Amino acid sequence: MDTALARSLVPQVLGAVVRRYGHFDAAEDAVQEALIAAHTQWPVEGTPTDPKAWLIRVAARRLVDSLRADQARKRREEALAASADRDEVSVPDADDTLTLLFLCCHPALPQDAQVPLTLRAVAGLTTAEIARAFLVPEPTMAKRITRAKHRIRDHGGGFAEPGSLAAVLQVLYLVFTEGHMGRADLAAEAIRLTEHVHRLRGDEAEVTGLLALMLLTDARRAARATAGGALVPLAEQDRALWDGALIARGTALVEAALTRGAVFGPYALQAAIAAVHAEARAAGDTDWPQILALYHLLEQVTDNPVVTLNRAVATAMVHGPTAGLALTERVAERLATNHRLAAVRAHLWELAGEPDLAREQYLAAARQTTSTPERDHLLGRAARLR
């Protein structure tokens, strides 16, 4: 049996069953059972001509069986069972993956539940795989997922209200950054899911923008760290290692997003910045005035102080380090405990030819970060200035 095929069908199968019957938590179990049934039956009986319809039918029957076991829901079950026998669940034309994404990223769920639930129900990862990615014990991750499913159930299935596309994009980006920060398979899952959403909702500029941002960021993967795992800053990356095909596709998507959007959204703007970096053959060729202009626009659509900090870097590259350092004052209070403030100030003092002040800020940033590779990088910078 083609397990990749079956797994790729999971979100559509689950979406179809939940759309028809509700009961998200029980439906999810039923779909898992249908997959097991496929695994044992298909090699013997042959892969059905329409594997998706087969999985939906089997999952629906399992769901009905499980609901039958629940005496408290007896009357509703009978109605369900009758309708399942009468009209086998039709395979809807609309792609149910999107419906499922809206459900998993429902605003009623806390964010730390949305991400694992999306990975489980939409990306089809096992609980063990998700637990490994987040470095927690499997029972802990199982509980997080179960709690999320119960919340959906308590919320009445969630299908009464339209989901928020913005919430879906945020969850996909969170999955991507989890992967981007070291877990490559999660980044690949995030891109796969975003590609899928883009096929369905490519008319939305921010969907296009997010996909572009992911591809342009992923294009730099091979250059971002040394073989030993040490981080390499953008300016020092070997640009020959950047993935030209991903950059070309990402850049084309950025152009599409910026042409389509009436108002530039944060993902499209971040992607545009990544595209400007990507088009520079060497760090010294970077079009900093254009990046600065894009950060100005980005600052207007988000309240994130890190954006202002990034604008300070771009300002320094265009107007000199003193101007950049002055701008960091504006977010000094909000980012007082964030190592990025000290790291940016260190970099700008270094550009300003003040190695002692730079060193002090690198050491402060190294103390503030809780990331081992970042700490190592910052201490390395400080040591270089001795």
Place this chain on the structure above:
Amino acid sequence: MKYMLLAYTNREAWEATTREWTATGQMPAEVAAACEFFAELGQELVASGEFVGAEGLADPAHSRTVRPSAGAPVATDGPFAEAKEVLVSYSIIDCATAERAAEIAARVVAGTGDTVEIRPLMSPTGEL
């Protein structure tokens, strides 16, 4: 974000409890209460999806210390606690905010009377 909660307890009180246990043959009430508290908290943290690990430590009398030395590292018995406060248990939790970690630590303090130090864990990932 993962945090380690290190609970320190008064050494003399720990020894007094052990003496009481030996003298009466009965688990002292405060030990029973602490066991019950940790069982409940553990269940609660598993249910909330925040539990990573937790253990209680044996009496410091079992401590051995390995120190660097010229040639090979050297292991010795002890330290036979001179410190007033000794490490008695640790837990690792994975929770959304530092405030939540402090809230759980406060529960341990209230439930055991121990002093709890909260230490964020270093993350193996990062980006510039």
